[in-house]
Amino acid sequence: xxxxLSLVSTIPHSSYVQTISTLQALxxxxxxxxxxxxxxxxxxINKFKPKFVPGKVNQIEQYFMKCIxxxxxxxxxxxxxxxxxxxxxTSILFNSDSAANTxxxxxxxxxxxxxxxxxxxxxxxxxxxxxxxxxxxxxRKDAGDEKDSGxxxxxxxxxFLEDLGYNxxxxxxxxxxxxxxxxxxxxxxxxxxxxxxxxxxPSDSIPLKLLDESxxxxxxxxxxVPKSTDIDLITQGSAELAKLQDFLKNLIQLEIxxxxxxxxxxxx
Amino acid sequence: xxxxxxxxxxxxxxxITQFHDELANELPELRGNWGFSFKIFRNNPYSIPxxxxxxxxxxxxxxxxxxxxxxxxxxxCICLINRRSVSVFTNMIDEEIGDLKFxxxxxxxxxxxxxxxxxxxxxxxxxKFAAQKLQSLWTLKQNVRGDGGSIYxxxxxxxxxxxxxxxxxxxxxxxxxEVNVDDHIVESTSSEYLVELFDRIIIDYKIPKGKMxxxxxxxxxxxxxxxxxxxxxxILNF
Amino acid sequence: xxxxxATRNRLNQVHISLRKLSDQIxxxxxxxxxxxxxxxxxxxxxxxxxxxxxxxxxxxxENNQDILDHTNAYPLxxxxxxxxxxxxxxxxxxxxxxxxxxxIDEAIEHSKxxxxxxxxxxxxxxxxxxxxxxxxxxxxxxxFLSTEELxxxxxxxxxxxxxxxxxxxxxxxxxxxxxTTGKKALHPNQVLKFxxxxxxx
Numbered sequence: 155x156x157x158x159l160s161l162v163s164t165i166p167h168s169s170y171v172q173t174i175s176t177l178q179a180l181x182x183x184x185x186x187x188x189x190x191x192x193x194x195x196x197x198x199i200n201k202f203k204p205k206f207v208p209g210k211v212n213q214i215e216q217y218f219m220k221c222i223x224x225x226x227x228x229x230x231x232x233x234x235x236x237x238x239x240x241x242x243x244t245s246i247l248f249n250s251d252s253a254a255n256t257x258x259x260x261x262x263x264x265x266x267x268x269x270x271x272x273x274x275x276x277x278x279x280x281x282x283x284x285x286x287x288x289x290x291x292x293x294r295k296d297a298g299d300e301k302d303s304g305x306x307x308x309x310x311x312x313x314f315l316e317d318l319g320y321n322x323x324x325x326x327x328x329x330x331x332x333x334x335x336x337x338x339x340x341x342x343x344x345x346x347x348x349x350x351x352x353x354x355x356p357s358d359s360i361p362l363k364l365l366d367e368s369x370x371x372x373x374x375x376x377x378x379v380p381k382s383t384d385i386d387l388i389t390q391g392s393a394e395l396a397k398l399q400d401f402l403k404n405l406i407q408l409e410i411x412x413x414x415x416x417x418x419x420x421x422x
Numbered sequence: 423x424x425x426x427x428x429x430x431x432x433x434x435x436x437x438i439t440q441f442h443d444e445l446a447n448e449l450p451e452l453r454g455n456w457g458f459s460f461k462i463f464r465n466n467p468y469s470i471p472x473x474x475x476x477x478x479x480x481x482x483x484x485x486x487x488x489x490x491x492x493x494x495x496x497x498x499c500i501c502l503i504n505r506r507s508v509s510v511f512t513n514m515i516d517e518e519i520g521d522l523k524f525x526x527x528x529x530x531x532x533x534x535x536x537x538x539x540x541x542x543x544x545x546x547x548x549x550k551f552a553a554q555k556l557q558s559l560w561t562l563k564q565n566v567r568g569d570g571g572s573i574y575x576x577x578x579x580x581x582x583x584x585x586x587x588x589x590x591x592x593x594x595x596x597x598x599x600e601v602n603v604d605d606h607i608v609e610s611t612s613s614e615y616l617v618e619l620f621d622r623i624i625i626d627y628k629i630p631k632g633k634m635x636x637x638x639x640x641x642x643x644x645x646x647x648x649x650x651x652x653x654x655x656x657i658l659n660f
Numbered sequence: 661x662x663x664x665x666a667t668r669n670r671l672n673q674v675h676i677s678l679r680k681l682s683d684q685i686x687x688x689x690x691x692x693x694x695x696x697x698x699x700x701x702x703x704x705x706x707x708x709x710x711x712x713x714x715x716x717x718x719x720x721x722e723n724n725q726d727i728l729d730h731t732n733a734y735p736l737x738x739x740x741x742x743x744x745x746x747x748x749x750x751x752x753x754x755x756x757x758x759x760x761x762x763x764i765d766e767a768i769e770h771s772k773x774x775x776x777x778x779x780x781x782x783x784x785x786x787x788x789x790x791x792x793x794x795x796x797x798x799x800x801x802x803x804f805l806s807t808e809e810l811x812x813x814x815x816x817x818x819x820x821x822x823x824x825x826x827x828x829x830x831x832x833x834x835x836x837x838x839x840t841t842g843k844k845a846l847h848p849n850q851v852l853k854f855x856x857x858x859x860x861x
Contacts, residue, residue: 162848189539195858288510292639317503324858370845
């Protein structure tokens with residue numbers, strides 16, 4: 155489990171170079187680490203209707219789940235150039251040739267809604283994740299389940315996800331860079347989504363467009379604490395984030411994200 | 423590697439000691455101790471498929487999710503759903519394991535996965551993840567533990583016999599014997615061949631009789647770890 | 661600087677104590693001929709001293725954390741100290757080199773011979789600033805342009821220049837517009853919501 159303390163912000167595309175140079179100077183990191191991920195947002199397939207027992211509060215919630223893997227295309231894409239549409243596409247990950255895809259590593263991630271409270275210096279939330287390195291689907295003919303035969307071609311990861319009870323409902327790609335300042339990780343990234351309007355790309359790739367069409371960058375500064383019970387580390391981490399917020403206030407307005415927007419519970 | 427799992431539910435201290443003595447007579451190479459954790463989850467009955475009419479309060483179907491974590495594979499967790507879908511989870515990252523990587527069998531997360539930001543590097547073991555965050559879909563039914571096990575390697579490393587005491591909620595349920603045969607002395611994965619192979623091993627090494635499973639989920643398309651978890655699920659079906 | 665010096669002193673103390681302890685042990689072995697260790701009491705007191713010293717080092721490090729965090733030590737460990745010892749010592753000198761010292765002395769001598777009166781200098785600069793203040797009061801300021809410049813703007817040429825400037829400004833805005841497509845930036849909250857639930861509202 156990870157207890158994540160975070161602050162967020164956004165900058166217009168035009169301030170990218172300035173921000174990067176400032177952070178390079180601040181962190182002493184001349185070549186920041188590239189971040190590039192592909193995420194499936196998944197929702198439970200079934201409805202959850204717990205039996206209502208008077209006097210007993212139902213503690214079990216259903217959660218959206220993120221399945222994250224690396225995005226290996228597009229390594230040469232330069233973030234400093236403004237991204238104008240119909241220039242980026244990515245190859246299709248799940249094709250019928252499933253043998254090539256079985257080696258993909260996925261991280262399943264479910265996060266709690268950030269902790270509520272007054273006078274917070276940063277947002278704090280628990281994130282649970284587990285990483286799988288191998289999937290396999292057995293095509294058992296004696297299972298007696300007729301529907302099996304139909305989806306044998308399916309990627310074994312998607313099959314696993316479905317058997318687990320999740321269905322992917324949306325997807326996004328992230329491309330950005332990452333700086334380290336003490337314990338703080340500062341990520342600057344753009345979010346891409348599938349561009350359904352663009353029909354003329356080759357059939358083996360997915361055209362992408364920016365989620366934020368104003369071409370802005372998202373900024374997230376965070377500290378991961380291994381345990382939510384480690385009060386000392388959490389206090390120290392919040393103090394460090396507050397320091398960074400103050401230090402960068404003339405460049406980036408780091409603010410506390412609204413916890414309601416980070417609610418990943420499924421409303422029935 | 424093909425494997426078979428045998429549970430001798432009538433085991434008592436005497437018969438276990440006797441079996442260990444028999445094995446020791448074969449002059450095996452001792453590969454240390456081990457244990458395992460095997461969990462059985464059932465689908466949460468209040469998680470209702472969309473096809474079912476609203477009037478019904480509980481789900482009609484019954485599905486199972488099994489997880490197996492043997493201690494000799496660091497933080498590894500094999501997950502089997504509905505005896506069909508297999509996933510192998512791990513917490514070990516390539517660069518963390520370093521010199522420990524004596525065994526190429528150990529599956530690790532490549533460094534790039536962490537560096538490119540897909541994971542935080544602070545993962546949970548999957549059975550805990552499922553028990554904590556997937557409660558609405560799966561409820562933990564049984565928690566089987568294997569303790570005080572030994573690993574014996576025989577026939578020049580081609581045959582491995584692992585023994586372990588099985589406990590369900592702290593109550594002794596018998597002696598589990600896992601037999602692994604190395605790939606290059608296995609000629610086929612057809613069930614006729616495997617029956618013969620394991621029958622020979624059982625007689626040769628006087629393995630106590632009990633419920634046995636050596637079947638593969640899919641004989642044309644074997645998956646080592648998945649099939650192992652499948653065999654556990656068949657045997658430890660309490 | 662002070663904090664570094666303090667740390668250095670404390671480290672030195674630890675070094676001395678450790679050496680003393682090792683001497684004590686070695687002494688007994690060497691001169692009594694037997695492998696006899698110092699008594700328990702001696703050890704105890706030595707360890708106590710060591711612990712106190714280490715404690716004071718940690719407190720110094722902690723108190724000066726901010727400064728020490730931002731301090732870089734030179735030469736870096738990678739620097740080939742043994743090959744370029746001369747260079748390292750030259751770079752790390754705190755006092756000027758003898759020849760530089762000579763230049764400084766010469767300069768001081770030279771300035772004496774020039775007979776400069778610094779008092780007069782100061783007075784002059786004060787007079788200047790007072791005078792500027794005085795003169796400033798005679799003018800009135802509205803905007804950033806002088807009367808001549810304003811008049812120039814009224815002429816044909818001036819008008820052309822102004823419109824060229826406006827054009828350049830507009831072009832810059834156009835480029836900006838092309839990048840942002842004129843849309844307002846999404847708030848981080850909206851993006852986070854998308855990343856959690858896969859939809860934007």
